Amino acid sequence: MTVMTDSPAPTTNRAPRRRKPLGTRAYKVFRVVALIVVVLFLLAPLFWMLLASLKTNVDIYDTAKALVFSPTFENYANVLQRNNYFVFVVNSFWVAFVSTALSIVLGVPAAYAMSRFTMHRSALVVLMARVIPGVSLLVPWYYVFSNLRMVGKFEVLILSHMFVALPLIVYIMMSYFDSLPLELEESAEVDGLTPIGAFRLITLPLAVSGIATAGILSFIFSWNNFMFALVLSGAKTKTLPVAIFDFVSYASIDWGGLMAAATVVTIPIMIIALFTQKYIVSGLTAGATKG
Structure with missing residues (x-):
């Protein structure tokens, strides 16, 4: 008479996730930050020009009204x-x-x-x-x-x-x-x-x-x-x-x-x-x- 024994379930060896090298992640972060800085540097003068075109000369010289002001055409x-x-x-x-x-x-x-x-x-x-x-x-x-x-x-x-x-x-x-x-x-x-x-x-x-x-x-x-x-x-x-x-x-x-x-x-x-x-x-x- 044969005795049936529970055989252990086969284990699958999952390959551990490879983490991206620290240098690669740092480069991506640096690239994103540099891109944001360049875009802001290029768009800031245009944004200021658009805001100034909607202000009076008095409001333009008033730093308290740099962003909050009453627009005029x-x-x-x-x-x-x-x-x-x-x-x-x-x-x-x-x-x-x-x-x-x-x-x-x-x-x-x-x-x-x-x-x-x-x-x-x-x-x-x-x-x-x-x-x-x-x-x-x-x-x-x-x-x-x-x-x-x-x-x-x-x-x-x-x-x-x-x-x-x-x-x-x-x-x-x-x-x-x-x-x-x-x-x-x-x-x-x-x-x-x-x-x-x-x-x-x-x-x-x-x-x-x-x-x-x-x-x-x-x-x-x-x-x-x-x-x-x-x-x-x-x-x-x-x-x-x-x-x-x-x-x-x-x-x-x-x-x-x-x-x-x-x-x-x-x-x-x-x-x-x-x-x-x-x-x-x-x-x-x-x-x-x-x-």
Whole structure:
């Protein structure tokens, strides 16, 4: 007769949880804290600008009303109605749009030629044009355009903005065209397309994100530019950054109106950057994957 005995239940050896190294956890905490500090550092001036635009000049100087105050929209009424800032908004948009469009029309084919035909000397000239500060050319520009009686016209502002926008667009698009495979154009030419046709029908549609990136950055530069417009614009061609300077006088500064005008300038660019950030990121990183 066999005696049945209870056999011990099989034990499963569970592997102990591995704790993350202390260095890894400390790095994550440091990364989060650093990110919060950077975000606060960047957003704090914008937050103060928005609050100041809703205060009177007396409240702005009162530290007790830094966060708790009675908001007023008198500054925005002064900016948008009395000072007719909509005209300056239209001027800024027109100069930025035309200078960006012309720079794209000229810069994209130039960047394609430099990329495909390895025009290193031309690329070096473009790079030097990007390095040279545009402010150093203001005096020669003013002298030349004043003799031509063109100071104060939109054409002068557009040309001056193109001096910076065109090298920027060429520089970005050269890297983008370098990242596109040459075999696509060769296959198109085998199928009967000319080199210009291959560029127009094959390469150009693939470079839309790069063109969007270059165009957005060029538009933002032109919209925010102050020095060129200050020297070369006139009463009828004044742009928003120059119009903001009207709130600064010799005796005093209208901080409320100044902050309201600065908010009017900043909000459109922030909206454009918010809705087009994916194009900016994809275009700027396009050349990094080459090879």
